[in-house]
Amino acid sequence: MGITEQWRKSTYSGGNDGNCIEVDDARPGTVRDSKDPDGPRLVFSSDAWQAFVTAxxxxxxxGA
Structure with missing residues (x-):
């Protein structure tokens, strides 16, 4: 049996302006564009994801 996706958008995303990513809580480091849920996913290593979250x-x- 496969892992069930558990997509979540940050509560800090600021609404429905379309500039959001969602993270898959079932697969840490996996993100997608909330405007295109069937589109590609980006997958980061644990170290890279932690560095991003920390930054x-x-x-x-x-302002980046």
């Missing part, structure tokens, strides 16, 4: 939470990506 984002520390404001290092603001």
């Amino acid at each position: 984002a939470t520390q404001g290092e990506l603001d």
Whole structure:
């Protein structure tokens, strides 16, 4: 039996303006564009995903 996708959009995404990604809680490091749920997924290593989350939470990506 395969893993069931568990897509989630951040509560900080700011609404329905279409500029959001969703993360798959069943597969950490897997993201997709919320406007295209059947489109491609990006998959990051655990280290790369943690570095991204850390940078984002520390404001290092603001205005990027």
